[in-house]
Amino acid sequence: MIPPRITPSEVDVQQAEKRILSNGVALYTLASEDFEVLRITFVFRAGSAVQTVPFSASAAANLLSEGAADRTAREIAEQLDYYGSWFDVNIDRDYVYVSFAMLSKFFDHTLEVAEAILLRPTFPEEELRTYAAKRKQRLAIDRTKVDVEAREAFARALFGARHPYGISSDEALYDSLTREDVVAFYRRFYTAERCFVVCSGRIGEHELEAVGSLAERLPHGVAEPEPLFPEPETQHEAFVAHPGAVQASLRLGRLLFPRQHPDFVGMQVVATALGGYFGSRLMQNLRERNGYTYGVVAAMVNFERAGYFAVATQVGTDVAREALEAIYREIERLRTEPMPGEELELVKNMMTGEMMRILDGPFGIADVTIENILCGTDNAVIGENIRRIRSMTPADVQRLAQRYLAREDLVTVVAGAGNPMA
Amino acid sequence: MIPYNKTTLANGLVVVVNRDRASKLAAVNLLYRVGARNENPERTGFAHLFEHLMFRGTRQVPNFDLPVQMASGDNNAFTNNDYTDFYITLPKDNLETALWLESDRMQGLAITPEKLQTEKRVVIEEFRQRYLNQPYGDQMMLLRELAYRVHPYRWATIGLTPDHIERATLADVGAFYRRHYHPSNAVLSISADLDEERMLELAGKWFAPLVDTPARADVIPQEPVQTEARRREVERDVPATTVSVAYHMGRRSDPDFQTADLISDLLAGGDSGRLYQHLVKERQLLSSVNAYVTGDLDPGLFVFTGQLLPGVAPEAVEAAFREEIEALQRDAATEYEIEKVKNKFEATTLFGELNVMNKAMNLGFYEMLGDLAFINREIDCYRTVTPDDIRTYCSRVLRSENSSTLIYRARK
Numbered sequence: 001m002i003p004p005r006i007t008p009s010e011v012d013v014q015q016a017e018k019r020i021l022s023n024g025v026a027l028y029t030l031a032s033e034d035f036e037v038l039r040i041t042f043v044f045r046a047g048s049a050v051q052t053v054p055f056s057a058s059a060a061a062n063l064l065s066e067g068a069a070d071r072t073a074r075e076i077a078e079q080l081d082y083y084g085s086w087f088d089v090n091i092d093r094d095y096v097y098v099s100f101a102m103l104s105k106f107f108d109h110t111l112e113v114a115e116a117i118l119l120r121p122t123f124p125e126e127e128l129r130t131y132a133a134k135r136k137q138r139l140a141i142d143r144t145k146v147d148v149e150a151r152e153a154f155a156r157a158l159f160g161a162r163h164p165y166g167i168s169s170d171e172a173l174y175d176s177l178t179r180e181d182v183v184a185f186y187r188r189f190y191t192a193e194r195c196f197v198v199c200s201g202r203i204g205e206h207e208l209e210a211v212g213s214l215a216e217r218l219p220h221g222v223a224e225p226e227p228l229f230p231e232p233e234t235q236h237e238a239f240v241a242h243p244g245a246v247q248a249s250l251r252l253g254r255l256l257f258p259r260q261h262p263d264f265v266g267m268q269v270v271a272t273a274l275g276g277y278f279g280s281r282l283m284q285n286l287r288e289r290n291g292y293t294y295g296v297v298a299a300m301v302n303f304e305r306a307g308y309f310a311v312a313t314q315v316g317t318d319v320a321r322e323a324l325e326a327i328y329r330e331i332e333r334l335r336t337e338p339m340p341g342e343e344l345e346l347v348k349n350m351m352t353g354e355m356m357r358i359l360d361g362p363f364g365i366a367d368v369t370i371e372n373i374l375c376g377t378d379n380a381v382i383g384e385n386i387r388r389i390r391s392m393t394p395a396d397v398q399r400l401a402q403r404y405l406a407r408e409d410l411v412t413v414v415a416g417a418g419n420p421m422a
Numbered sequence: 423m424i425p426y427n428k429t430t431l432a433n434g435l436v437v438v439v440n441r442d443r444a445s446k447l448a449a450v451n452l453l454y455r456v457g458a459r460n461e462n463p464e465r466t467g468f469a470h471l472f473e474h475l476m477f478r479g480t481r482q483v484p485n486f487d488l489p490v491q492m493a494s495g496d497n498n499a500f501t502n503n504d505y506t507d508f509y510i511t512l513p514k515d516n517l518e519t520a521l522w523l524e525s526d527r528m529q530g531l532a533i534t535p536e537k538l539q540t541e542k543r544v545v546i547e548e549f550r551q552r553y554l555n556q557p558y559g560d561q562m563m564l565l566r567e568l569a570y571r572v573h574p575y576r577w578a579t580i581g582l583t584p585d586h587i588e589r590a591t592l593a594d595v596g597a598f599y600r601r602h603y604h605p606s607n608a609v610l611s612i613s614a615d616l617d618e619e620r621m622l623e624l625a626g627k628w629f630a631p632l633v634d635t636p637a638r639a640d641v642i643p644q645e646p647v648q649t650e651a652r653r654r655e656v657e658r659d660v661p662a663t664t665v666s667v668a669y670h671m672g673r674r675s676d677p678d679f680q681t682a683d684l685i686s687d688l689l690a691g692g693d694s695g696r697l698y699q700h701l702v703k704e705r706q707l708l709s710s711v712n713a714y715v716t717g718d719l720d721p722g723l724f725v726f727t728g729q730l731l732p733g734v735a736p737e738a739v740e741a742a743f744r745e746e747i748e749a750l751q752r753d754a755a756t757e758y759e760i761e762k763v764k765n766k767f768e769a770t771t772l773f774g775e776l777n778v779m780n781k782a783m784n785l786g787f788y789e790m791l792g793d794l795a796f797i798n799r800e801i802d803c804y805r806t807v808t809p810d811d812i813r814t815y816c817s818r819v820l821r822s823e824n825s826s827t828l829i830y831r832a833r834k
Contacts, residue, residue, distance in 0.1 A: 005489075083769075084769025137732075141660065
């Protein structure tokens with residue numbers, strides 16, 4: 001009594017409409033009348049990789065809403081909360097994403113606050129000090145967790161401890177972060193040249209005009225040479241001692257390439273088969289067969305100027321060595337045995353379904369659109385990627401694994417009570 | 423506003439469907455009315471362990487995940503103190519795959535001693551990862567133990583100790599399955615861009631053949647009224663001390679729930695909340711602060727919690743929490759503040775209706791609460807809360823004799 005199963009072969013997504021404003025900022029729209037809400041996201045190329053003073057990038061992003069020329073931090077919070085509007089700032093190594101989501105009927109009120117936040121932030125000294133104290137404490141707490149220790153050590157091992165993608169700064173440096181550092185960062189990087197905007201949900205002419213007029217007032221930046229981007233210096237093993245930890249955090253992987261590389265999508269298929277879903281080889285082995293862990297993942301991670309393959313898990317201290325060996329063996333198996341056709345079919349279906357789930361709802365579509373713009377493409381690439389995934393053969397999977405996942409190229413990092421690599 | 427159709431099958435299964443015209447996905451949610459509150463005090467953590475076992479295969483489908491993934495689907499589950507929830511999203515044309523699998527595992531589960539042994543290890547690792555190997559991981563456990571003496575809410579879903587999980591037997595598994603996993607103890611909800619009648623018909627096709635095995639409802643020991651303030655201090659290897667204060671409150675379905683929720687929002691809803699503005703920003707006592715209500719089937723907790731900045735004494739924070747409560751009693755919330763919370767509720771509701779999974783899950787939850795129509799009426803209850811309601815609620819609930827205070831001290 002098994003019902004029929006249909007494999008969706010096409011995933012089509014609406015193309016964003018693009019207009020270029022007078023100051024060069026690109027404004028993308030994904031309009032849909034089905035909803036009573038909308039979201040506006042401003043993306044700035046102002047992530048932590050471009051900072052020269054530790055924590056200045058994240059402080060600039062997170063303090064945008066903590067005081068403007070015409071209103072205090074409290075008034076900003078009050079005005080956003082009053083209308084149920086949702087404001088969020090995210091930062092990664094390369095970019096800052098400033099998003100406002102709101103009920104359509106409160107668009108004008110929310111945009112007025114958005115304007116103060118983006119164009120007139122003042123970064124008051126006392127707000128900076130409160131923020132720095134809080135962040136310092138939170139980072140200290142995070143660094144008592146083995147998974148955070150391993151994550152930071154893994155970035156250092158892949159790129160080098162002083163590389164913009166590898167560096168982790170001492171939390172005590174929050175104390176020496178000054179208002180001038182933050183203001184200088186904002187002036188330099190929150191400019192028209194480094195920004196684009198994506199709107200999704202119920203967007204009419206009025207909303208589009210208003211967002212455009214705000215973005216048009218972003219100032220031009222001073223032309224400056226791109227900061228140096230050093231060659232990564234990879235170290236193949238690292239261990240962070242954490243006496244008394246009941247679990248060890250394991251990270252394995254290697255530097256590869258960013259999303260634009262022709263093998264990126266293929267390596268996503270390889271990573272998914274290995275550890276990208278509940279039935280993956282590593283989950284079956286480490287969790288289902290051996291009970292070493294609650295969860296394990298493998299993925300391709302994309303930065304603007306680099307990309308890497310990674311496996312991450314937390315396991316019982318007493319089985320760390322066995323778990324590491326099991327991970328190496330599963331990677332080796334991808335290289336030596338062709339993947340059964342049925343398993344590959346499953347992985348492809350999973351990945352297609354995953355894309356459909358990410359694209360469910362106007363905000364999900366906006367997120368994918370942003371990612372595509374950042375990679376220099378548009379939403380047509382979604383269909384293309386799905387076709388590439390679907391055309392992968394067992395021989396392709398094996399060829400990629402052989403080429404990119406040789407044992408001697410892998411970086412292994414462990415944070416825990418004892419060193420299982422010793 | 424979520425439009426829905428509802429029916430009850432002859433075997434007692436409640437089915438609720440919603441047509442979503444925008445999504446290409448179908449969301450299927452199956453809620454069982456069993457959670458940690460139904461557990462034996464000597465076998466805590468069992469409902470959650472059982473949730474894991476539901477993925478361990480049936481006589482007909484040895485690997486549950488395989489057909490879900492083949493159908494481009496994704497599935498997961500969670501357990502809390504009140505209920506256990508299983509959910510699947512997949513392309514809408516594959517809806518029947520989800521219904522087939524859920525109906526199959528409602529009665530066909532095949533657990534072997536080996537499967538049970540592996541799953542116990544996974545859950546014990548989860549216990550370690552999320553509760554023991556995590557700074558502040560046992561904080562909520564300690565607060566529950568302090569606030570509840572009798573009611574099973576005194577333990578967390580993960581259980582009191584890994585030993586209880588270790589001791590679970592195959593006989594326990596069989597008994598629990600028969601008692602709690604049957605049609606009349608479940609709610610099936612679906613949201614997809616399909617005709618409502620068609621969805622109900624498909625639900626009937628897969629679930630109507632199941633035979634119900636009704637059981638008498640569990641008698642849950644109710645918590646006696648607390649008459650004096652409780653207090654406990656522990657010391658842990660954490661970087662910052664925290665203070666938590668819990669007050670006994672009513673049920674999720676009580677008429678004063680929206681008042682309680684509104685108060686917690688006045689205190690801690692966003693950066694403009696009173697606690698954040700007063701205690702984090704102005705007085706710089708705390709690095710973070712929260713106030714929330716648990717919203718459980720049985721009487722729950724209204725919790726204040728804050729993480730102290732270096733050099734601040736816990737007593738100063740306890741006093742500061744009390745001052746905020748007194749301020750609410752003295753100068754009640756204004757119309758303005760109440761309007762704000764109402765706007766927030768409306769926004770949260772509309773944002774939550776943007777994807778099919780949220781809708782299916784919410785339909786199941788409100789049906790479990792006992793009043794499905796309330797899903798679209800609850801907003802009116804927020805609208806009618808008055809400043810006087812807030813004052814009365816604070817004096818009745820947020821009193822010191824009704825409080826349990828946990829000081830979670832950072833070891834020097």
